[in-house]
Amino acid sequence: MRKTPRQARSREMVERIVTAGRAVLIADGYDAFSTNRVATVAGVSPGSLYQYFPDKAAILDVVIDRYWEEVAERVAASLADRIGEFGPAMVRDTADALLTALEADRELLRVVAEELPVQRSRERRAALERRVRELVATYLAARPATSHRPQAGVAAWVVVLAVEGLAMRWVLDQPAFVSREELLDEMLALVGGYLLA
Amino acid sequence: MRKTPRQARSREMVERIVTAGRAVLIADGYDAFSTNRVATVAGVSPGSLYQYFPDKAAILDVVIDRYWEEVAERVAASLADRIGEFGPAMVRDTADALLTALEADRELLRVVAEELPVQRSRERRAALERRVRELVATYLAARPATSHRPQAGVAAWVVVLAVEGLAMRWVLDQPAFVSREELLDEMLALVGGYLLA
DNA sequence: TCACGCCGCGAGCGATTGCTCGCTTTCAAC
DNA sequence: GTTGAAAGCGAGCAATCGCTCGCGGCGTGA
Known part of the structure; x- marks a missing residue:
């Protein structure tokens, strides 16, 4: 930022510019x-x-x-809330939270994920992934019974990447042959089957 | 194409232009x-x-x-060769083929996947996915013993997306904590655990 | 109320880019 | 060898875009 806005009108202007930027991205x-x-x-x-x-x-x-921060906030909050819980319900709830967060601004997700020269977006998204991955890794390490995978870090990487990928593609492509509930079922089978394989 | 090159020198020129385009993308x-x-x-x-x-x-x-066609060709060929085979070995070999194809031109993959306004690239990549997905779906439908998932089409979608996502991210990010062999092991556990969950 | 600094304006500069057009050179058929 | 088409050239046009700068209006403390 070149200069910090001091009066109310300039703060509003900065806000209007950011909103307009988002609108232009979505519309055109x-x-x-x-x-x-x-x-x-x-x-x-x-x-x-x-x-x-x-x-x-x-x-x-x-x-x-702002976009990725919003998504990260929602997912991390949901995950943190359920860090004491156990097993499939937690996975399902977290995946649900991610889906909800991505669905909330699908148009912007489309532009951010498919149209942008993503150097900057990548960093932010990587930060979100790292954040969630570390939570998952510590969870797995603390509860060996939930996973037969030897390396918690690797397992967290695989799980987060797979779930995130499925969620993004489902929200963007809206494949007719998979309903939202089915998607969550598949994610559960994928994660559960993998960890207990 | 605005005009079809008739003489040898003009065909060479078109070739040089495409090659230069690829070089510029990679270098700058x-x-x-x-x-x-x-x-x-x-x-x-x-x-x-x-x-x-x-x-x-x-x-x-x-x-x-050309890039995605090359990748698709390699993967589809590997998959078609092993359509008669059975179980884990086939999964591993196909994932290996995908990894090899992506590794073969990592610099271009980086630009194509991370830097391009990907409207066009998406279509091509979607075509590759569809191609592989249909092969997987028919395979799963023909051999019920290999999968406990009720819907072969959905299972193929999940498997292809997950493996492709892991492969691309591994090639692009080269995470230090996962070797190539480990990645293939994880993919096997992911796919196997999911299908038999 | 005065004055100073924050604020906001918008014409337009400088650079770049996609693309054209009039021209010359090269090739191939007869 | 002649000729017409194909191939190739490159200066430069028209348009766009990121960004600046000099100027006027507005808010605020004294």
């Missing part, structure tokens, strides 16, 4: 994400925009950061 | 993928380039199509 895709367009949609002049954002990427960063 | 990333740059690297004038390619995207399409 990344190609249309030009600084002038974002400024127009925000009802703001390009000059004003550049008083608070050093460059175009900075706007994008805020939009992306 | 998608941002540097400008028509003038590709033409320069190919040792060709922009005008010549536009005699055979209608626009910039067309060059990119050929590069991407």
Whole structure:
């Protein structure tokens, strides 16, 4: 950030710019994400925009950061709530939380996952994965009975990646032959079968 | 294609352009993928380039199509060879073939998977997935003993997605805590445990 | 109320990019 | 050898985009 907004109106302006950035991404895709367009949609002049954002990427960063932060928050909260629980119910609930979080902003997920030059988005998403992976790894290490896999870290990597991949693709592609409940059943079978194999 | 090259030299030129496009993508990333740059690297004038390619995207399409076609060819071939076989060995061999195919051009995979506005790439990758998924589905349907999952189509979707996701991420991220052999073991446990859960 | 600093404006600069067009060179059929 | 088509060239057009800068309006403390 080039300058911190001090008065109320400038704080609102920064907010409007971020919202407009998100709107442009959803409505017209990344190609249309030009600084002038974002400024127009925000009802703001390009000059004003550049008083608070050093460059175009900075706007994008805020939009992306907010998105993944929201998803991470929901999943981590659900996982943390159930860290004392045991077995299949916990897996199902967490997967459900992830699905819900991804479904909440499907249009933005589409742009973020399929259209963006994802350097920045990757970092954020990797952070989310690491966060969840560590929770899963400590959980597995603490309860050997839940897993026959020798290395908790590796098992956590596999589980998180598989579940995340399935969730994202299901939300984005909406395959007609798998309902939401079926998907959760399949995830449960996948994770359970793997850990106890 | 705007015009079909008739003489040998023009066919060579088209070839040089595609090769240059791939080289630019790998060396400098998608941002540097400008028509003038590709033409320069190919040792060709922009005008010549536009005699055979209608626009910039067309060059990119050929590069991407060739890449996924190569991967699909290898995996499908390996799978088709082992369609008569049975059980774990087949899974392992196919996953191995996928890994090898992805490793063969890791730099291009990185650009294609992480940096490209992937509309076109997605279609191609989806085609590869569909191809493999159908092979897996018919295999599962024909041999009920290998799977306790009630719906072969759903099971194929889950298996292909999970294995592909793990393979891509492993090749791209090269996580230090999972060796290639370990990865194949984990994939086997994942698929085997799921199908027989 | 005055004055200073925060705020906001928007025309437009400088650079880049995708692509064209008029021209020359090379090839192949007769 | 002649000729017409195919191939190739490259300066540069038109448009876009990220970003700046000089100027005026507004809020706030004294």
